[in-house]
Ligand code: KIV
């Protein structure tokens with residue numbers, strides 16, 4: 429699974445053997461420049477979902493339910509998820525949370541909305557947890573994450589993201605569940621992996637977290653290209669005659685009155 433926020437990224441993923449495109453609320457950080465995902469709205473997620481839908485051909489399309497768009501009431505959750513599917517063209521939605529949202533997940537799946545879970549490090553909960561911290565590090569914490577994953581599966585989720593947990597805890601969850609586990613910062617003992625598109629192609633001007641491997645260096649290439657453009661403009665080597673339209677047949681002197 430890889431994130432996609434627009435049609436261009438969706439087209440790239442469509443030709444790259446990816447199973448799921450995720451319109452992640454991480455777009456709050458990557459696209460909008462916020463320092464968390466909390467400010468992202470339903471309307472913004474809907475806009476990006478539509479952009480991705482137009483470029484996507486093949487992968488299953490999952491959209492994140494943003495902060496406070498599902499924990500307020502079941503009715504509001506189903507209405508907001510319904511927008512992502514009916515107006516945005518998503519195939520399913522992803523919700524952060526464990527046992528405390530299991531009845532909500534059940535209600536949504538009864539309404540024929542495919543739900544992907546997300547447990548462990550939950551970026552929408554940073555104000556409760558004190559920041560972006562690995563979860564499930566002690567026995568009590570590990571049992572909590574495992575219980576959350578089990579509750580989400582029992583509620584009807586079709587897959588679950590395991591974020592920011594030790595590999596042995598991810599292994600325990602993966603062996604316990606029958607739905608696919610998709611890890612990020614959760615080690616190798618999972619059924620699949622997810623990364624943010626920008627991180628995996630190396631499109632970043634910041635140090636990357638430990639769990640990211642940049643498989644390319646798109647950011648560096650882009651910076652080089654922009655530098656080469658400004659140099660070529662300043663030294664008048666761009667555009668060349670081949671990059672310009674043909675001159676007219678108007679005799680010199682007649683263009684200026
Ligand atoms: O918002 C996001 O990109 C995510 C993935 C990293 C799992 O939730």
Ligand code: NA
Pocket residue numbers: 452453454465492551
């Ligand atoms: Na997210």
